[in-house]
Amino acid sequence: MNELICVGCGPGDPDLLTVKAVKAIKNADVIMCPTSKEGKTSIAYSIVSSVINDSKPEVVNLVFPMVKEKSILEETWKKNTKIIVDAVNSGKRVVYLTVGDPYLYSTWIYLHRELQTKYPGIKIKVIPGIVSLFTFASKVGISIAEGSETVAVIPSCYDLSRVKDTAKNCDTMIFLKDGRYFDKVVQLLKEAGFQDNSIFAIGQDLDTEDEVVRKLTLGEVTKETFTNKYFSIMVVKRA
Numbered sequence: 001m002n003e004l005i006c007v008g009c010g011p012g013d014p015d016l017l018t019v020k021a022v023k024a025i026k027n028a029d030v031i032m033c034p035t036s037k038e039g040k041t042s043i044a045y046s047i048v049s050s051v052i053n054d055s056k057p058e059v060v061n062l063v064f065p066m067v068k069e070k071s072i073l074e075e076t077w078k079k080n081t082k083i084i085v086d087a088v089n090s091g092k093r094v095v096y097l098t099v100g101d102p103y104l105y106s107t108w109i110y111l112h113r114e115l116q117t118k119y120p121g122i123k124i125k126v127i128p129g130i131v132s133l134f135t136f137a138s139k140v141g142i143s144i145a146e147g148s149e150t151v152a153v154i155p156s157c158y159d160l161s162r163v164k165d166t167a168k169n170c171d172t173m174i175f176l177k178d179g180r181y182f183d184k185v186v187q188l189l190k191e192a193g194f195q196d197n198s199i200f201a202i203g204q205d206l207d208t209e210d211e212v213v214r215k216l217t218l219g220e221v222t223k224e225t226f227t228n229k230y231f232s233i234m235v236v237k238r239a
Ligand SMILES: C[S@@+](CC[C@H](N)C(=O)[O-])C[C@H]1O[C@@H](n2cnc3c(N)ncnc32)[C@H](O)[C@@H]1O
Pocket: 011, 012, 098, 099, 100, 101, 102, 103, 104, 105, 106, 130, 131, 132, 133, 175, 176, 177, 178, 203, 204, 205, 206, 207, 230, 231, 232, 233
């Protein structure tokens, strides 16, 4: 049976690729790489490029525009799934790349659903990757949870109305996706009982030459503390 392998590539450092990921990448005939715009280098591809240099697979960019319109998204998932399916059915060993782990806010989740419902004959293997937020925790030395603590992971570029209620019941709040919205939630966290001595850490473009990492307390945060790019992470933890 034809097989498709989805590979979690970790957050950016090729040394954080798993051995299994490297084996799958080196063995692939075709590597499918998600990107947000036509002609834009895929971030996932840039993580693995040093590994695939000598194996020379065909590299195909699949465009997933960063929009919220359901109809455009569904059309994109359908179209890109078909491209993957055609490659698998032609007998090629196909690998689909994704940043971090495939099951956390990844395009893979939608492709997987489309594959399961429309192409049940395609055998799927998924190789987990190191999640960005754990890479960040290692860089700043913050425990994501210990003992009885609870954790929330929130994508910061959607409706933030649930943040305050969630924060009341959580010890560690992790914000992913667009750093340009992070400043909006700090006030909500304070209103939910996060004190000025809470641990605060923010990161951007981890494992790249533009990496930004800051660790301070919630009370020390100013406008200048925030990051301004999509590839940002913010962690706030009760002291
Ligand atoms: C579409 S989600 C993908 C998450 C990914 N599947 C994971 O397991 O980490 C993209 C978000 O992950 C976070 N992220 C992933 N890699 C990152 C990096 N190298 N530096 C900073 N943030 C990163 C950012 O919050 C970014 O907006």
